[in-house]
Amino acid sequence: MTGNDILLWDETLFKDLSVLEPDYLPEYFPHRDSQLNALRFALKPALRGMRPLNCLMVGPPGTGKTSAIMKVFKEIEAHAPGVVAVKVNCQIDSTRFAVMSRIYRQLFGISPPNSGIAFRKLFEAVVNFLISSEKVLVVALDDLNYLCCEGHANEVMYSLLRAHEQYPGAKIGVIGIVNDASDLYCLDSRVNSVFLPEEISFPRYEEAELLDILKDRVRYGFYPKVVSGEVLELIVSYVEKTGDLRVGIDLLRRSGFNAERRGSRMILLGDVEKAYEASKLLHLCRGISLLSDPEKQLLELIAKKDETKAGELYKSFHELTQLGYTRFYGMVNRLQMLNYVDADFTGKGKRGRTRIIKTKYEAADILNCLKKA
Ligand SMILES: Nc1ncnc2c1ncn2[C@@H]1O[C@H](COP(=O)(O)OP(=O)(O)O)[C@@H](O)[C@H]1O
Ligand SMILES: [Mg+2]
Incomplete structure (x- = not known):
């Protein structure tokens, strides 16, 4: 081995590690044009001060649902000052109060008074603000199934969906995000009779799509020649088992660390195999947690x-x-x-x-x- 093959102590294989972080929102977001367009179309009325269409985004883990809504919300933020778009991660905000507080914080820029204020009061403050400022609210409830216990989802959805009847002038759209349509089992008939969403489906990525997306991450995440075609193919074959892109991005990252640990300038197949052992439970555990x-x-x-x-x-x-x-x-x-x-x-x-x-x-x-x- 020549000295050139060995990584110096202050050298790294990663050109930009942030590209391989789980919450990175990529510039290049291919194979989801029809889904993005369906979302844009549903939200279009909001840009003209009207109530948007409600949506339901459905697809297994790692198919780009969260990223797609973030992309569209960014566009709205940049182009539509009359629209407030709020994404709620229901795994974190898993009660009706937490959801409404999240919306409140985004509208007012401060947390609601947390002592003794009821959900209803909080909701009224939100609605009154919307009416007096003539703004349209779009709420995305990501991983909505986490709201399902104890009627939290029903009360949140019912309040948001019926706001325009109870408070004339209130304009609110709701986007539900789930892994499977059966995740909506907990919604009662009061909600179902008003929640008739546009369904937007996120199918699993196919092999060629996975390869295309991961190639882009390799290009921005690593220095040239660190990841060979053979290595990338092995990673894609692992991702194919589940269709969960998160696994692929995680494998790239872990394989890179494994190669660095060996002091190598290149990722070898063994680095990937070792990384897979550590990361194969990632998909399983995430799926089970949902x-x-x-x-x-x-x-x-x-x-x-x-x-x-x-x-x-x-x-x-x-x-x-x-x-x-x-x-x-x-x-x-x-x-x-x-x-x-x-x-x-x-x-x-x-x-x-x-x-x-x-x-x-x-x-x-x-x-x-x-x-x-
Ligand atoms: N079409 C795509 N192009 C580029 N990256 C993608 C694409 N779809 C998903 N990803 C990436 O895959 C990972 C999982 O996507 P995410 O939106 O969190 O999926 P979901 O919400 O469906 O579980 C994220 O790191 C995201 O950046
Ligand atoms: Mg998600």
């Missing part, structure tokens, strides 16, 4: 056994949650669709075909993620 509480309980029951018959599983699940068969059946199908469990029929049951349910990942990995979720 499940509803009863889905988590069901997954835990499944992971604690090698395999269970559907009937027995339902009995334990019902004892634990009091939920009925229809909900149970829907959740098993969803866990199967998300690839966490296998639920195949066997020919062996007493009355013919029985469904045998088991996890598709190492049970220990699933239980570990559940502990963190």
